[in-house]
Amino acid sequence: MESESNSSIYQNPNPNSLEFAKEDHLKSLAINAAAEEEEVVNSEKRSEDVLNGSMNSNCNERVPTSENEEQVACDSNNEGYREGVIGSMNSVEREEELIVEKELQRDSTIGSVGTDVFEEVGESFSPSADFNEREESKNEEEISNNLMSEVVRESSTSDVVRRENSEIEFDAQSNPSSSGYVGERGSSSASTVSDEIEEVEEDGNFDNGMLAQQNDNSSNGVYDSASWVPGKRHDEEDDTSISWRKRKKHFFVLSHSGKPIYSRYGDEHKLAGFSATLQAIISFVENGGDRVKFVRAGKHQVVFLVKGPIYLVCISCTEEPHEALTGQLELLYGQLLLILTKSVNRCFEKNSKFDMTPLLGGTDVVFSSLIHSFSWNPAAFLHAYTCLPLAYPTRQAAGAILQDVADSGVLFAILMCKHKVLSLVGAQKASLHPDDMLLLANFVLSSESFRTSESFSPICLPRYNPMAFLYAYIHYLDVDTYLILLTTSSDAFFHLKDCRLRIELVLLKSNVLSEVQKSILEGGLHVEDLPVDPSSRTGYLSTHLGHDRSGTESPIRSREVNPGIGGPAGLWHFIYRSINLDQYVSSEFSPPINTSRQQKRLYRAYQKLYASMHDRGIGPNKTQFRRDEDYVLLCWITQDFELYAAFDPLADKALAIKTCNRVCQWVRDVENEIFLLGASPFSW
Amino acid sequence: MGLSSTTNINESTQICVFDLKRGQHEGQELDKILFFYPADCPFSTQLSVIGLSEGLITFTRIFSPDDACEVIEAEKHSHVFFEAEPDIWMVMIIEKNKEAEAIWRIDALKKVLNELHSLFVMFHGSIRAILDKDPGGGLVRIHLYSFIMDYLSDFLLGKKLQLPSFRDSLKERGTIQMLTVGREAAIGVQSLVRVVESSCAGNTPCNSLVLFQDLLVSTTLPPDDTVNLFTYAVLRLAPRALSSATSTWSYLRKGTTASQVATDPIFENAGSGIQASRDTSPSRQGQRHHVPRPLQQGKWSKGKDGFLSTDIWGTQVDNLGSVTPTVWLQQTEERVYVCVYQQKHLTIILLVPVSSIVNGEQGISIVKQQFLENASLKILKVEEKLTRGWGGENAYHVAGYRYLLSDSDRNISRASPPGKVTTLTKDSLLALNKLREEVDLEKSRTKHDDLRCEKDLEVCIRARNNAWVIARVTRGKELYMVLEKADETLLYASDAVEKFSIRYCDGAFSLD
Incomplete structure (x- = not known):
């Protein structure tokens, strides 16, 4: 019977397969340990190179583009590697070099991309080729060597940036594919300060970062919490750790053969078994002629996005709508393309088991910062x-x-x-x-x-x-x-x-x-400053955003007098998106939305409201009024703009509507200052 | 045999029941499957459905140990999961098809599975109990097969399964619809119930349900049992169900229950060719065991004495009459005899504990006799009174509103009559469907967060077609509403809700 072939999926999620992965891992760990001495030597060289190097050195691992035929090879030996780094595309002047040096010294303690890159690159060329890789297929090694030789190399002579079309043969020893850097990656990246809490117990009261934030920038309306530490964390975790399973939001990128490419938490290589499970789910549904979009289980959602040979998965219990999570995966994929272009697909065409991790070496921080922006940057869901x-x-x-x-x-x-x-x-x-601007920034x-x-x-x-x-x-x-x-x-x-x-x-x-x-310093629009009758105030252009700050009734001062009240009619916050301009303006955060926890909650409420208004099947709706325990939310969509406003949950409906009208008028009155007008048309 | 009637009935829907405790060794996976629809689906397909389901249940438990997989949304299909009993899962796979209006609300589909299982347990006891009795699984397979196929026959429209879609957004499965009665009538009903329940010999506690048309008038059962019996009564016992197709009105069901084509041969087809190799095939088992089919259509009829009878549970040995059915009550955890009496639009269901009747059928006929002697006159009176006060099919229509009002604490709902709901445009219903889905999610989150904290939510959406689509959730009560011919201002819409709330919901949804 055909039954055997079809019942394969139960094998994958079953713990046995995970066991295998772990076992293999132990083997490779042993091998890596042997190679560690080599590493030390490399790192010495690296520190020399640091002087000239920068983040950009990881460009020399980029995939070639199809348009410009500049296929530059990546050097295999250490010398080549060093050359690549020195010859990275910086024109660093002498004084600057010193600064760089200092900067990097600092970085090595707090963990920045710069050093990360070095770890990555160095490891790639360390002679400790992955044991499993070799066991599995010798061919693969060859292929991946060839692939790597296609990879762009940046070289420059006397500060001139040039790409060469050189094909340098790889030495078999220097397999750039996933060499064992298990557990090493985290050593340079991201300190482990207080990240215990990060997304595990969001609702807990003990979020240091958030408490710290309460004190500053309350009226400044700075979205991104100062406490947020970029880069990879919890490297020691894998899918068997309880703490890992309890993380509120996981992101995974894997290849269609199930090889891990990126994981927000835990070490990718330890998650190989888990990654294979994700791949099995996707391909199992695909074999049935369908495509899995998301799975819901209690508070958890597992959202899938298939982009050719690259699979992206988000596992979250943050209550965000699945549309929003899919949008975040799209952006994550976009960020990947920003670094590698879509021509990375060709590597998978040539070798389905291609290991992409070396190409992304050191970019953890880019992804983690993007993922962080999914909880504070409205551009991520507004597409403006x-x-x-x-x-x-x-x-x-x-x-x-x-x-x-x-x-x-x-x-x-x-x-x-x-x-x-x-x-x-x-x-x-x-x-x-x-979206491109978001990713680029x-x-x-x-x-x-x-x-x-x-x-x-x-x-x-x-x-x-x-x-x-x-x-x-x-x-x-x-x-x-x-x-x-x-x-x-x-x-x-x-x-x-x-x-x-x-x-x-x-x-x-x-x-x-x-x-x-x-x-x-002055900030943008403050809800407290919402003019009573905006249209009557026309001669204000000289003052900042239509409010007179010279008088005794400075808005900042009045906010201090009435903390926790917000604007008129209980208006706490708003976002106004101009459809034609592809731009939005968001009011500064005022009390009571002054802790980053509250800001995140409001962000998620807006995100939900956005998804509810923009349903693909029936949307967009025209108006929405939503009241729950936390807010009164009002959304108003016309041909020209979208307004999202948050009020005190006890706000009066009629007054709230009136206030929204005033906000729209206000925004129009100051649009010269808050929007970029007359820019080239952004018609897509 | 009429094999063709079950083959390719509808490939766009699959329903399966499986037990994760079974078939754990490789090669024995088939043993997990307790039911699969369509039955003629190749084993390979069945196994792959169950493989995926089991895979995802295991996978999601990594992150969500308490609530495993509830739904898989794929591009072309939705897979709806329901853990009926520990480790016993029901999964429904439906094809999405925008043109065929196959747009679903997951919760509504889950409620179909829930209802199916609750009714099954009421008649046959739990699946696990049957499995324990017959570990081979043959017995439970034959029970499930006949029961589910009979249940699904209500959803068959021609040869297609017509599951609740977005067009049913103003309905709530698994709830009771009540008849509103005046004070005088209520007193009449109350005294009737007292008399009826006194028919049982001695002081055995009896229970009863009284229905008028398809609406509940009175119950002395706890909510869950009431819902199950009420559902069954509306499906098979109420006057409209008995004389199917004479009236098209019901709060619960579409009028088109007639699908005889598919119903009769279904049972005979149970073990069609492909299953012949397994001795667990339902048909063979069926020959060995007598399995009552409580949901078989057209099997109940009204006798001369006013009691409804059926041969579903077989006939008595001496051919004196049919065997009185029994059901399992969740609350009291006991089996009770079901005696159904009908007087025109009035249906009275008397439930007598099996343990209280010593001499079986003979004892029941004594109870019935007692019932007729005590209550006949009262029944006539009450029936008359209720008929006089009855406002007809559109009794609960409120001009200008299309609504659904439900009380989840008491499992009660009331809605605009279906005939009125059909006047709504597709866009409005789609918008409502979507809003209900959002509210379902919110509710389930609150459920997970904290059982004590009840959701309080108000959403008013002006849809693209200018209709107002409204949801209100407060203190366990829910109100959904579509206002198509309303003013464009939000305040107008809110006012409309407020008026409705004061007039029909005792101000439950009023803001102050």
């Missing part, structure tokens, strides 16, 4: 970006110089402050999707090394062209403000550097950067 409030002329001045640059062959010129856009210009007909912000020097890095904008790399020139103008210039040409570094100098000069002259600092 937000701007830092600036006086219209200031933004115009910034836009003008960016436009100037764009006309000289730059595809996109983006000036950002943290996650907020200052100005943005695209070449003719080119448009940037808000996350990539830049999560990588410590971009802060330290100007960088030139290949990146892919998945919504723009998932197959090809663009080249991003990234430079921080001050501690928060950075410039990204995107181009299609791999040798435009010097041109972009010139552009940056011009831009920087203009920005300094026109005081844009100091205006930015001022705006950061």
